Amino acid sequence: MSDASGTSGGPVPVLEVESLTKYFPVRDASVRLARPGRRVVHAVDGVSFTLRSSTAVALVGESGSGKSTTGQVVSHLEQATSGRLLFRGAEPRFRRRSVIKAYRRQVQMIFQDPYSSLNPVHSVAYHLARPLRIHGLAKSGAEARQQALQLLERVHLTPAQQIIDKLPHELSGGQRQRVAIARALAVQPSVLVADEPVSMLDVSVRLSILNLLSELVTRSELALLYITHDIASARYFAEEILVMYAGQVLEAGPAEKVTQSPAHPYTQLLISAAPNPDAAAGTRPKMQSPGEAPSLIDPPSGCRFHPRCPHAMAICAEKEPPAFRQGGGHWAACWLLGDGATQPPQPSAARQTPRPAASTEECAKEQTDA
Amino acid sequence: MNAELLLEVSGLSVDYGSGPGAVHAVDRVDLAFRRGEVLGLAGESGSGKSTLAHAMTRLLRPPAVVTGGSVRYHQRGPASAAGDRVVDILAMSEAQLRRFRWEQVAVVFQSAMNALNPVIDVRSQLVDAMRAHEPRMSRADRNARAAELLDLVGVSTDRLRSYPHQLSGGMRQRVMIAMALALNPDLVIMDEPTTALDVVTQRQILEKLEELRVEFGFATVFITHDLSLLLDIADSIAIMYAGRIVETGPAKRVHAEPAHPYSRGLINSFPPLTGARRELTGIPGFPPDLRALPPGCPFAPRCGQVMAICREQYPPLVPAGDPGEPGHLAACWLNTPQGAPATEGSLR
Numbered sequence: 001m002s003d004a005s006g007t008s009g010g011p012v013p014v015l016e017v018e019s020l021t022k023y024f025p026v027r028d029a030s031v032r033l034a035r036p037g038r039r040v041v042h043a044v045d046g047v048s049f050t051l052r053s054s055t056a057v058a059l060v061g062e063s064g065s066g067k068s069t070t071g072q073v074v075s076h077l078e079q080a081t082s083g084r085l086l087f088r089g090a091e092p093r094f095r096r097r098s099v100i101k102a103y104r105r106q107v108q109m110i111f112q113d114p115y116s117s118l119n120p121v122h123s124v125a126y127h128l129a130r131p132l133r134i135h136g137l138a139k140s141g142a143e144a145r146q147q148a149l150q151l152l153e154r155v156h157l158t159p160a161q162q163i164i165d166k167l168p169h170e171l172s173g174g175q176r177q178r179v180a181i182a183r184a185l186a187v188q189p190s191v192l193v194a195d196e197p198v199s200m201l202d203v204s205v206r207l208s209i210l211n212l213l214s215e216l217v218t219r220s221e222l223a224l225l226y227i228t229h230d231i232a233s234a235r236y237f238a239e240e241i242l243v244m245y246a247g248q249v250l251e252a253g254p255a256e257k258v259t260q261s262p263a264h265p266y267t268q269l270l271i272s273a274a275p276n277p278d279a280a281a282g283t284r285p286k287m288q289s290p291g292e293a294p295s296l297i298d299p300p301s302g303c304r305f306h307p308r309c310p311h312a313m314a315i316c317a318e319k320e321p322p323a324f325r326q327g328g329g330h331w332a333a334c335w336l337l338g339d340g341a342t343q344p345p346q347p348s349a350a351r352q353t354p355r356p357a358a359s360t361e362e363c364a365k366e367q368t369d370a
Numbered sequence: 371m372n373a374e375l376l377l378e379v380s381g382l383s384v385d386y387g388s389g390p391g392a393v394h395a396v397d398r399v400d401l402a403f404r405r406g407e408v409l410g411l412a413g414e415s416g417s418g419k420s421t422l423a424h425a426m427t428r429l430l431r432p433p434a435v436v437t438g439g440s441v442r443y444h445q446r447g448p449a450s451a452a453g454d455r456v457v458d459i460l461a462m463s464e465a466q467l468r469r470f471r472w473e474q475v476a477v478v479f480q481s482a483m484n485a486l487n488p489v490i491d492v493r494s495q496l497v498d499a500m501r502a503h504e505p506r507m508s509r510a511d512r513n514a515r516a517a518e519l520l521d522l523v524g525v526s527t528d529r530l531r532s533y534p535h536q537l538s539g540g541m542r543q544r545v546m547i548a549m550a551l552a553l554n555p556d557l558v559i560m561d562e563p564t565t566a567l568d569v570v571t572q573r574q575i576l577e578k579l580e581e582l583r584v585e586f587g588f589a590t591v592f593i594t595h596d597l598s599l600l601l602d603i604a605d606s607i608a609i610m611y612a613g614r615i616v617e618t619g620p621a622k623r624v625h626a627e628p629a630h631p632y633s634r635g636l637i638n639s640f641p642p643l644t645g646a647r648r649e650l651t652g653i654p655g656f657p658p659d660l661r662a663l664p665p666g667c668p669f670a671p672r673c674g675q676v677m678a679i680c681r682e683q684y685p686p687l688v689p690a691g692d693p694g695e696p697g698h699l700a701a702c703w704l705n706t707p708q709g710a711p712a713t714e715g716s717l718r
Contacts, residue, residue, distance in 0.1 A: 065654065174656055202414040202657055203595050203596065203597065203639050204632075204635060204652060204653040204657065205657075207650050208653075211649075230644045234638065268572060273569045275598040292538055292571065328532045
């Protein structure tokens, strides 16, 4: 999937992921007894993308699509089953602890739930000083405190002097998430993985956290991987969107292209399902795709979306679709976009531009038959 | 919508705890809605929206105390008698409540996993309410009704013998809705029914609900923090902040011309999926601490148009907009003559 990086050129790649897979063994005895043999959950299956400095990339998908697992592999909380992960062009040798430590300094993570990601018995100062001491960025307690105060100001938690000695329970959800962001920034990372950083927060503070992240991406030249189920917020602040379904990326490209002219039926479904009060009443198409996400133990053959797809054809159940280029770094893996398409995809309400002829631009992706 | 009134809440207040340390979770709330209406109740966590819904159905547990107000429910009388019978839910005896709940008002809770019993199969849970409320129903009838209910909400009837853990989140929520509809209630209260679900599943369930509502004509109180969803599905909207209703009115009107700065901020907190990509500001600051509310309007510390009077006195809930629309009210000094220049510019 050489095109998965989306827009070519631009800032230097910081982190590249190629054909990443992560399988988890099935421990459930009832599943194993029903079908003997080594059973695995195909959580992530062949995902590729590139993160560049000062750029936000959004990974959008439903729960169970593998988006969080991808984030955990990127931040090395999970070890990939196969595939390559390049940090500044080189593959880190994760067997050595010193390499893991150095890597973690560069790639930091923000978690969804700021109520459980901070230790309730420790103060804000402790949370911010710890990464500084562990990575040798502050030699003394006083120095750590000084830097912690600066970090709080960077995330706009002011007056920092008052916040720094508080315990997590004295802070609101939005404030806690700012502390978590400050903690991630403490070691001056170059990559930030934010796994649903606002979905547990109150609506009125979500936007300010997104704006803060956006500001940090620009000012601190961070490469941000924003993991979310909310495609509208992905459009709001990411340059590039990858749409994941059942462990695979089905469509990727510049945020505007993916949201304004979605090429894959699944992306069209996601967009038509999102609440959009600005759309005129009565224009919402009826949901055409019943059913739920498939089992990842026995993923469907061919295209993983075909059992739910309103446009499914015979080929969809047989062969996995390659990535078809849509121009401008936008691609989608759907047979409807290929030569053999017998019917064009129905334009959804959200689609405004006609689909470009894609047949001649078939991507160089290796076809992996299911 | 010209249907008859179904429920009137007036001056309802709920405290957690008592004495000087009491938290006023719901503070003098007035609300009314009609048969078949979808009322959206929006607010952040801690705004009192769930407490209000629980107070309306007498589901509150200590330390919550209803400190005032009434909840008048217009019960459809027997066909012979003209008009409705009005009952105050807050004054009902335990025995009356037992009959009233489920037959008249049903509740769908957010976390279906916790609301369903994990060790009892779906059929038994569906049949339970029927057994309690209609003891004369035969076993075969009850089972047939359970199958019918599952079919209504779009779950295959072979799921009757499944246990909750064998169902997906969306299916569990559908089972919860089926249970709520078991006795044909006139009012279904939904407390964040789709919050834990994916957008696609959420949309499927909302469409199913709308279908059922048209078929059976029950009214819905839909509680959520997601205002963008309410603008999509509700007939009217009430927005709560720090225990009080700050704005209420027809959904389209509130969306097009929000009169309270908080509502405006909320509406501007949802990035749009279509149209120009623009910078949104959200609402500055943090939700208030209910234990230490400032005097006057609790939104004043976060408000961009704050005036001197806002910090002194709580604004009354008065008709909003110029020209106004029936039912559109807002509690903001900007809407009142006392509130300085209520010109076009300051209202938009």
